Amino acid sequence: MALEHLARYIYDCTRCGFCRVWGWKGVEYVCPTYPHTTAWDTEYARGRVRLARAVLENELEVTPDMLEHIYECTLCGSCAVHCPIELPLVDIFHALREEIAARGHRLDSHQQIALFIERFDNPYGPKPDEEVVPEYARKSQAEILFYPGCTNTRMAPEEVQAVAELFQGLGLDFAIFDDDTCCGIPLYEIGQMEGFRRVAGKTLELIRKRNPKVIVASCPACYRALKVLYQEEEELRHDFEVQHLSEFLLPLVPGRLKPLLEKVTWHDPCVLGRHQGIYEEPREVLRQVPGLELVEMESHHADSLCCGAGGGVFFTRQDVAAKTVESRLEQALATGARYLVTSCPNCYVRFRQSIRKGRRPIRPASLATLINEVLKHGTGTDDASGD
Amino acid sequence: MSDEILRRLAEIVGEEHVTDKTFIRAAYTQDFGVQPPRWPAYVVRPGSAEEIAAVVRLANEYRIPITPRGGGSAQEGGCQSEGGIVLETLRLNRILSIDESAGTVTVEAGITFVKLMAELEKRGWKIGIAPSGAMAGTPGAHVSRPGVGWGNIKYVCQGDQVIALKAVLPTGEIISTGTRANPNARPFFRYALGPDLAGLFIGAEGAFGVLTEITLRMYPWPKQIYLERYVGTNLRDAVEIFRQIAHHNLVCYISVPVIEPEHILFDVNVEGDPPEVEYRVQRIRDIVRQYPSVRYEGPDAPSQFWERRWFLTGEEFKQGIAGAVNYFLPFDKLEEATYIMREIILRHGIRRFAQQMFPEPTGAEHVNLLFHHSGDKEEYAKIHRAIGEMMDKALELGGAPYSKGRQWAPYLEKHLGGTGYWETLKALKRALDPNHIMNPGVLGL
Numbered sequence: 001m002a003l004e005h006l007a008r009y010i011y012d013c014t015r016c017g018f019c020r021v022w023g024w025k026g027v028e029y030v031c032p033t034y035p036h037t038t039a040w041d042t043e044y045a046r047g048r049v050r051l052a053r054a055v056l057e058n059e060l061e062v063t064p065d066m067l068e069h070i071y072e073c074t075l076c077g078s079c080a081v082h083c084p085i086e087l088p089l090v091d092i093f094h095a096l097r098e099e100i101a102a103r104g105h106r107l108d109s110h111q112q113i114a115l116f117i118e119r120f121d122n123p124y125g126p127k128p129d130e131e132v133v134p135e136y137a138r139k140s141q142a143e144i145l146f147y148p149g150c151t152n153t154r155m156a157p158e159e160v161q162a163v164a165e166l167f168q169g170l171g172l173d174f175a176i177f178d179d180d181t182c183c184g185i186p187l188y189e190i191g192q193m194e195g196f197r198r199v200a201g202k203t204l205e206l207i208r209k210r211n212p213k214v215i216v217a218s219c220p221a222c223y224r225a226l227k228v229l230y231q232e233e234e235e236l237r238h239d240f241e242v243q244h245l246s247e248f249l250l251p252l253v254p255g256r257l258k259p260l261l262e263k264v265t266w267h268d269p270c271v272l273g274r275h276q277g278i279y280e281e282p283r284e285v286l287r288q289v290p291g292l293e294l295v296e297m298e299s300h301h302a303d304s305l306c307c308g309a310g311g312g313v314f315f316t317r318q319d320v321a322a323k324t325v326e327s328r329l330e331q332a333l334a335t336g337a338r339y340l341v342t343s344c345p346n347c348y349v350r351f352r353q354s355i356r357k358g359r360r361p362i363r364p365a366s367l368a369t370l371i372n373e374v375l376k377h378g379t380g381t382d383d384a385s386g387d
Numbered sequence: 388m389s390d391e392i393l394r395r396l397a398e399i400v401g402e403e404h405v406t407d408k409t410f411i412r413a414a415y416t417q418d419f420g421v422q423p424p425r426w427p428a429y430v431v432r433p434g435s436a437e438e439i440a441a442v443v444r445l446a447n448e449y450r451i452p453i454t455p456r457g458g459g460s461a462q463e464g465g466c467q468s469e470g471g472i473v474l475e476t477l478r479l480n481r482i483l484s485i486d487e488s489a490g491t492v493t494v495e496a497g498i499t500f501v502k503l504m505a506e507l508e509k510r511g512w513k514i515g516i517a518p519s520g521a522m523a524g525t526p527g528a529h530v531s532r533p534g535v536g537w538g539n540i541k542y543v544c545q546g547d548q549v550i551a552l553k554a555v556l557p558t559g560e561i562i563s564t565g566t567r568a569n570p571n572a573r574p575f576f577r578y579a580l581g582p583d584l585a586g587l588f589i590g591a592e593g594a595f596g597v598l599t600e601i602t603l604r605m606y607p608w609p610k611q612i613y614l615e616r617y618v619g620t621n622l623r624d625a626v627e628i629f630r631q632i633a634h635h636n637l638v639c640y641i642s643v644p645v646i647e648p649e650h651i652l653f654d655v656n657v658e659g660d661p662p663e664v665e666y667r668v669q670r671i672r673d674i675v676r677q678y679p680s681v682r683y684e685g686p687d688a689p690s691q692f693w694e695r696r697w698f699l700t701g702e703e704f705k706q707g708i709a710g711a712v713n714y715f716l717p718f719d720k721l722e723e724a725t726y727i728m729r730e731i732i733l734r735h736g737i738r739r740f741a742q743q744m745f746p747e748p749t750g751a752e753h754v755n756l757l758f759h760h761s762g763d764k765e766e767y768a769k770i771h772r773a774i775g776e777m778m779d780k781a782l783e784l785g786g787a788p789y790s791k792g793r794q795w796a797p798y799l800e801k802h803l804g805g806t807g808y809w810e811t812l813k814a815l816k817r818a819l820d821p822n823h824i825m826n827p828g829v830l831g832l
Contacts, residue, residue, distance in 0.1 A: 011762035014704045015419050017460045017523030023502030024522075024697060038403045039432070039477070041414035041459070050414045059413075066410040084701025 003056050003095040009087050010052050019045035019079040019089075026298045028327075030082045032306040033072050033313065036323035042069045045079035045089050052096045062105045070096060071107060072320055075189060075311030077274035081302045090275070093311075097191030109315045110190045117199050121181040123315075124154040132157040133178040137164045142175035145212035149222035150182045151345035156352075159218060159345060159366050163245070166372040170252050179206045183225040190312045200225065200236050207240065218245035218368050220272035220344050221310075228276070244272065245343055245368060246282035257374045259291040264370075265337035266294065267328065267351070268304035269344030282343055282367055289374050297331040305331060307347040314346065325350040333362055343367040392449055396431050396472070399441040404432040404478070415456070415473045419520070421710040421759075421770060422464030422794055427454070427473040434478045436553060436561055436599040443597065444559035446472060446824045454826045455593040457497055457528030460520040462711040463792025465592045465829050466528070476527050479599060482506055489575035491550050493602040496527025501697050512605045515542025519700040527598040532790040533590040537656070537696075539747050540632070541639045544789075545603075546589040550577050553600035554588055557820035564588075567602070574602035587815070592791060593826035595819055609658035612639075613668060614689035619651040621680035622722050628681065629653075629746040630718040631674045636748065637667045643744035644703070646725060653744075654689040706739045707758035710770040712777040714786035717750040724784055728755050728777055735773035738766070753786070796831035 003010075019030050029035050031044035041047035051070060054060040073093055080089040106114070113123045120126050131138075132153045137146075146167065152159045160176060167174045184200035187193075207215065217223040223244045230236035264286060272278045279301045286294050299305045308314075308324025329351065332340045340355075340362050342348055351364040396405040406412070407429050416424035428451070433439045446453040452471030459466055459475075466473065476497035483493045485507070492514065494503055500514075500521035507513055518524045518536040526545075529536075533546040542548060551565035551574030564585040567574040577585060587595050619625040629641055638655045645652040657667045675681050692699055716724050725742055732740050732755065743754040757773060759766040778795055781788070782802040788795050803809040816823075816832045 007762065008760070011760050012707065013761075014701075014708045015417060015459065016520060016701050016704060017419070017458045018520075018698070018701050020458070020523060021499055021502060022522060023499065023505050040406065040411045040430070042411050047411075047414035051410060054410065054413055060410050063408075063410060065408055069410070082698070084698055085705045 001091055001095050003052065003099040006088065006092050006095050007056055010049055010056060010092060012085060013046065013049040013087060014085060015046055016084065017046055018084055019082060022082070025303070027082065027303050030078050032076060032078060032308060032324050032327065033074060033320050035327075036320045037072055040069070042066075043072055045083070048073060048093060048096070049087070049089070052092050055096060055099055062100050062103065064107075067100065067105055067107055068317075070100065071190070071312060071316045073311055074270070074306050074308060074313045074324075076270035076306035078270075078303075078306065081274055094189075094191065097189075098193055099191070101191035101193070107316055110192070110312070113186050113190065113312075113315060114192055114195055117182055117187060117195055121199055121202060122150045123182060123186045124150055127180040128154075131178070132160050133176045134161065134164045136168070137174065137176040138178050139175035140209075141211050142173055143213045144172055144174040145207065145210050145215050146174060146176045147183070147207070147215055147217045147222055147226065148176060149217065149219035149345065150180070151349065152219055153180065155349045156345045156366070159348075159368055162366070162369040162372040163218065166368055166375060169372065169375045170256070175210060175212070177207065177210070181206060183222040185221040185225045185229070186312065186315070188225065188229060189310075197233060197235065200230060200233070204230065204236055204238060208238075212240060214241045214243055214248070216243050216245055216248045218343050218366065220244065220269045220276070221346070224271050224276060244278055244281070246278060246285050249285050249367075249371060250281055253285060253288045253371065253375070257289045257371065258377060260289050260374050261291040262338040263293045263295055263336060264339040264341055265297055265332055265335045266300075267297070267307070267332065267340060267342040267347055268300060269342055269347050270304070270306050270310055272344060273304055274302055285367065285371065286341065289371075295335045295337055297335055299331060307350045309346040309350045314350070321350065322354070325354050329354050329360065333360060337362060339363050339365050339370065341365045341367055341370055392445070392451065393429060395445055396429060396442065399445065400431055400433045400438050404434070406430050415459070415475075416467065418462065418464060418466050419460045419708075420462030420464060420792075420794065421708060421767065421774070422467060422792070425464070425467040425469040427468040428470050430473045430475060432475045432478050436555060439474065439555045439597050439599060440559045440561055442472065442474060443555050443557065443825075447558060447822050450822055450824060452824050452827050455527065455531070455597045457525030458499060458520070458523035460523040461528060461532060461790060461792060462709065463790050463794040465532070465790070465792030465826070467793060474597060476525060476597070476599075479527075483600065485510065485512070485605070486573060486575070487512075489573065490605055491574060491602050492605045493551075493574060493600060494526055495600055496598045497525050500524050500526065500529070507605060508608060511608045513608050514603050514605055515548045516545045521697050522701070526601045526603065530589055530598060530601055531592050535745065535747065535752050535789060537640050537642070539640050539745050539752065540636065541658075543748060548603045549585050549589060549601065550574050550604060551602040552585045552588055552598055554596040554598050556596045557822075557825035561599075565602070590789065592829040594816060594829050594832050596825065609660075611661045611664045612656065612658045612693070613664050613686065614654055614656050614693055615668070615686045616652065616654050616684040616689045617675060617681050618684055619653070619678070619681035620649040621678070622646065622651055622725060624678040624680045625651040625653065626718055626721045628674055628678060629744070629751065632671055633746050633748050635670065637670050641746045643746070644741075646742040646744060654692070656689075656693075703741065703756075704758070706741070707760045709756040709758050710774045712755040712757075712774050712781065713790060714753055714781045714788040715747065715750050716753050716784065716786045720784060720786070721751055721753060724753055724781070724786065727780060727784070731776050731780065732757060732773055735769050735776075737769060737773055752789070791830050793828050796828060800831040
């Protein structure tokens with residue numbers, strides 16, 4: 001949405017400052033990255049709205065330093081759900097990015113994302129020689145199409161393998177999208193809408209060729225792109241049904257899973273929870289595992305703490321992302337859970353890195369890998385790298 | 388860094404804690420109110436009293452004004468600076484000691500109230516007074532206003548909760564007050580050793596120095612907190628009820644968030660041991676029963692509000708940014724003032740506003756909030772005209788603002804100028820701040 005269409009909300013901000021810290025009801029910091037920055041007012045929502053106003057009114061020159069503060073935000077939406085006057089803060093911050101990108105302001109890291117996507121249709125660069133999608137899942141057409149997304153295929157290929165085994169184990173007629181084109185959301189998140197539309201159009205065309213009835217995604221960002229963002233662009237509208245993996249699995253797994261006598265905690269990915277309201281489906285899938293004890297972290301559901309990687313922060317401020325994930329990990333460890341489960345490759349990869357580095361006594365797992373294991377034999381995931 | 392002041396500030400606080408960048412300064416031009424933007428030349432975020440003292444000495448050397456700022460959530464422009472240094476205290480955010488023997492808590496000035504209260508609650512303690520904006524507000528700023536808030540009747544005012552202060556004077560010396568002035572003593576009593584120098588800073592809005600540490604009284608968390616709501620149709624009756632409840636000290640606080648003609652909504656909050664609460668509630672009901680214009684609405688709605696109180700205080704600002712005209716008045720002036728202010732508001736054509744009351748033991752805080760959307764320049768101009776007239780009128784009626792900032796300055800000077808109080812205040816300012824660098828303009832000083 002254009003920044004000018006959100007002007008009313010930008011002017012509505014009362015500057016109350018409730019979007020900085022709470023220390024109340026399980027919400028230590030409203031803004032997950034703020035405590036890991038230099039903590040100027042422009043490094044959480046109140047000040048960023050001020051910057052949106054400055055850009056809207058052409059009051060200030062957009063400088064590289066200003067871009068840094070704008071792009072320190074993970075677009076997690078915590079400020080929006082904790083805003084007492086309910087400002088659409090994620091929309092404002094995205095529109096701000098769209099506006100400054102349209103004016104030609106880009107961080108160096110954004111140039112690289114854009115370049116790779118333009119050249120390879122993928123922010124991670126050229127497709128590796130080794131095929132991630134198993135042969136049996138590489139079909140030209142199927143009723144169910146799993147769209148893995150580039151972060152899964154490049155950073156967590158075990159997710160793709162697990163989904164293939166899981167769907168096969170459930171006896172489904174399915175294919176896994178293996179063309180390596182990105183859904184476009186990395187460009188959407190940094191405001192580069194033209195590039196987003198181009199790569200999304202290409203991806204949609206490749207999906208159309210497979211003619212599925214339902215598209216399933218375990219990455220919440222891909223899911224949001226396919227289900228919501230494409231429908232907001234005239235040239236990207238489609239009639240495919242899109243489901244998140246948790247929604248898709250829920251009717252299929254009851255009574256079919258073997259026991260797992262472990263304590264498990266669920267991390268709500270921001271794009272799945274706060275952005276799309278999917279909180280209960282993954283929890284309900286986990287509850288279908290006999291013996292599994294589901295425990296909540298201090299912050300959960302709409303109050304959940306971001307892993308720190310969203311909104312392109314992983315590409316732009318790895319230092320901030322690395323510190324932010326530690327805060328979330330501390331909450332997970334405090335539950336005493338054996339497994340930290342999520343269904344977002346960004347969150348999962350960040351947890352995995354941090355757990356391995358710190359040799360923390362908890363195992364990172366995706367919903368797909370965990371459910372696949374308990375469908376097969378109920379002993380847990382193989383990715384026991386945390387201890 | 389080519390700028391000499393910037394370079395020297397960076398030497399004191401570290402390069403990452405000082406800025407002259409325009410886009411960052413933009414976020415420090417306003418507070419939560421309607422004062423016009425004022426652009427500081429620098430924003431600095433010191434990490435200790437010693438760093439603050441060094442910044443203040445530097446400000447004296449260069450004759451550059453310095454303005455303390457906490458959460459930036461007051462409404463009268465007290466934390467604004469035109470061309471000076473805004474000194475933000477949010478890095479001073481620790482609880483330094485919880486003294487269960489004395490019943491005091493000592494905090495750094497920039498901790499937010501909710502964080503402090505949540506920590507105390509875990510240990511079975513509470514503070515007496517908390518501002519509505521507790522989510523963003525800091526004790527340093529609240530004592531400097533001095534704030535009132537939830538707890539007004541039982542605990543009166545944040546100033547009344549102060550046991551000791553630590554402050555940096557306008558010339559850079561660091562002082563402690565109360566028993567803490569004795570280097571061998573803990574902060575446990577305010578009126579000791581000599582004159583109460585804490586009073587110099589309470590309500591001074593930073594004109595006499597920067598608060599760095601505050602010791603407040605704390606109280607055991609009550610065994611029961613009970614709320615119930617009433618709605619009245621007659622303001623005079625309602626105020627009489629408030630007066631009786633306040634004089635008998637029956638409640639922790641009374642909140643009157645809605646005063647409309649023939650619709651006065653108020654909640655009472657009673658705390659204590661269950662038999663004590665039961666007795667107090669019975670006494671309140673006996674008082675209310677004498678006034679048929681007031682009906683009982685029950686405990687459900689205020690109890691739900693209480694559960695999410697710190698968040699919901701921000702909700703009324705869905706109506707816009709508020710020009711606030713808040714002041715104390717004795718009980719027998721409240722009804723008249725409500726109608727007078729309402730007439731001014733309506734005469735200026737203000738579309739959205741709220742009148743409220745928060746009773747104290749000897750009177751009440753009378754609140755007038757005039758809302759607008761900040762892009763609406765016409766409404767903004769109307770609000771400015773209205774609040775100017777209202778501040779003048781409030782002082783004429785015998786009212787007294789507690790939070791003055793820059794907004795009340797010309798009206799304070801008009802009504803107080805030439806009095807012994809005013810001249811003494813100015814003399815103290817000259818003596819303690821010879822270079823006139825410490826938050827000039829607040830209070831009219």
